[in-house]
Amino acid sequence: MAEPMAEGLADPDLPALFAAADRNSLVGQRRTLRTVRTRLALLVVAAVAGTFGWHAGPMDVAGFVGAVALGGALVTEVYLLTARPERLWYDGRAVAESAKSLAWRFAVGGNPLPVDPLHSSESMQAARDTLLRRFRSLIREMGDVHLVPRSEGIVQITAAMQGARELPLAERQRLYLRGRVLDQQRWYASKAAWNERRAVSWQVTLAVAEAVGLAGAVLKAASVLSIDTLGIVSALTAAGAAWLQTKQHHNLARAYAVASQELADIAAMAERAFTEREWADFAADAEDAISREHRLWRATHA
Numbered sequence: 001m002a003e004p005m006a007e008g009l010a011d012p013d014l015p016a017l018f019a020a021a022d023r024n025s026l027v028g029q030r031r032t033l034r035t036v037r038t039r040l041a042l043l044v045v046a047a048v049a050g051t052f053g054w055h056a057g058p059m060d061v062a063g064f065v066g067a068v069a070l071g072g073a074l075v076t077e078v079y080l081l082t083a084r085p086e087r088l089w090y091d092g093r094a095v096a097e098s099a100k101s102l103a104w105r106f107a108v109g110g111n112p113l114p115v116d117p118l119h120s121s122e123s124m125q126a127a128r129d130t131l132l133r134r135f136r137s138l139i140r141e142m143g144d145v146h147l148v149p150r151s152e153g154i155v156q157i158t159a160a161m162q163g164a165r166e167l168p169l170a171e172r173q174r175l176y177l178r179g180r181v182l183d184q185q186r187w188y189a190s191k192a193a194w195n196e197r198r199a200v201s202w203q204v205t206l207a208v209a210e211a212v213g214l215a216g217a218v219l220k221a222a223s224v225l226s227i228d229t230l231g232i233v234s235a236l237t238a239a240g241a242a243w244l245q246t247k248q249h250h251n252l253a254r255a256y257a258v259a260s261q262e263l264a265d266i267a268a269m270a271e272r273a274f275t276e277r278e279w280a281d282f283a284a285d286a287e288d289a290i291s292r293e294h295r296l297w298r299a300t301h302a
Contacts, residue, residue, distance in 0.1 A: 007178060007179050007183075008175060008176075008178060008179015008180055008183060009103065009104065009107060009160055009161065009164070009179060009180075010160075012158075013158050013159075013160035013161065014099070014100055014103050014158065014161075015099050015102075015103050015135065015155070015156045015157065015158065015161075016155055016156055017095065017099040017135050017138070017139070017156060018096050018099040018100050018103065021092045021093070021095035021096035021099060022092070022093075022096040023092075024088055024092040025088065025089050025090075025091075025092030025093040025095075025096055026092075027088065027092075028085045028086065028087070028088030028089030028090075028092055029089040031083075031085035031088070031089075032080075032085045032086045032089050033246070035076050035079060035080055035085065036076075036080070036242075036243070036246050037243070038072070038076050039073050039076040039077060039080075040239040040242055040243060041239070042069045042070070042072045042073040042076070043069070043070075043073050043235065043238075043239060044232075044235045044236055044239050045065070045066075045069040046065075046066045046067075046069035046070045046073065046235075047231055047232060047234075047235030048232050048235070049062045049063070049065040049066035049069060050062070050063075050066050050231065051227060051228040051231050051232055052227075091142055094142065095138060095139075095142050097291065098138050098291070099135065099138065101287045101290065101291050102131060102134050102135065102138075103158075103161055104176070104180055104283075104287060105283060105284065105287055106127060106128075106131045106157070106161055106165060107160075107161045107164035107165055107172075107175075107176075108164060108165070108172040108173075108175065108176040108180075108279075108283050109165065109169075109172060109276065109279060109280055109283065110279075110280055110282075110283025110284045110286070110287055111280045111281060111283070111284035112130065112134075112284070113127045113130055113131060114127075114276060114277070114280035115127075115165060115169070115172075115276055115280070116276075117276050119166065124165070127165070128157055131156075131157065132156060132157075135156060169274065169276060169279060172279075173270065173271070173274065173279065176270070176283060176286075177267060177270045177271065180286075180290075181263055181266055181267045181270055181286060182263075182267055184259075184263055184290055185260050185263035185264055185267060188256045188257070188259045188260035188263065189256070189257075189260040191252070191256045192252075192253050192254075192256035192257040192260055193253075195249040195250075195252045195253035195256065196249070196250075196253040198247070198249045199244075199249035199250045199253060202240065202243075202244050202249065205240065206237055206240050206241065206244075209233050209236055209237050209240065210233065210237055212229070212233055213229060213230050213232075213233025213234060213237065214230075216229025216230055216233065217229065217230040259289070259290070259292070262289050263286075263289065263290070266285075266286050266289060269282070270282070270286070
């Protein structure tokens with residue numbers, strides 16, 4: 001039987017349910033963000049077109065462009081309201097992370113899938129049955145999630161998961177510490193810093209845009225400019241604020257920072273000696289801490 005990778009369970013080592021949910025979540029994310037970007041860009045184009053008077057014979061070209069842009073923005077809005085690609089994104093991510101958490105609990109012996117110290121075949125089969133029941137329950141709870149599976153590698157309990165479970169407790173501890181706790185801690189820390197930088201850069205950009213709009217308004221009032229820069233900049237600023245609200249950089253930076261600190265504390269405790277029963281409780285508590293951010297994220301997007 002194949003043994004788990006030294007650094008932990010990579011994505012190919014995780015259940016087919018994770019692969020399907022992860023793939024669909026990424027599809028939903030791309031569709032959502034692409035549609036929102038298109039809608040905001042079209043609204044800006046409409047606002048810009050409304051500030052110019054461009055005629056070709058009897059036809060108001062600028063007005064026509066503005067009308068087309070508004071029509072396109074309306075189409076994207078209808079798509080977001082009816083197709084709701086964000087649900088595929090959010091719910092798919094919730095299923096993927098829940099499946100990943102269950103896979104790790106099975107692999108290292110965390111509750112509700114503890115390892116029998118005797119490693120009997122009956123206890124192994126019981127754990128496998130429990131894991132599959134949990135997967136089915138998860139699918140039922142998210143019954144409206146459209147999960148398109150991969151065409152290859154449809155395995156719910158992979159060889160790597162099975163191999164990890166058969167390791168001695170001390171090796172499972174090291175595997176979990178390196179491959180799950182520290183890996184997640186580094187991921188949350190890097191994402192917290194990245195989102196904080198993005199939030200600051202967007203705030204500075206919007207502040208500069210507002211200053212430009214104010215200067216343009218003053219110049220227009222003084223008859224120095226004839227272009228309505230205030231309307232253009234207002235549209236750009238509103239679009240930027242809407243995009244910032246969609247990405248939620250500030251909220252994510254705070255949530256990821258808290259999760260990173262909590263996992264750092266868990267990592268500090270993960271190297272002490274455990275009995276199998278103590279380890280099952282510890283791994284379950286660690287998974288609850290990892291899953292807490294995902295539950296909070298989904299709740300804020302519901």
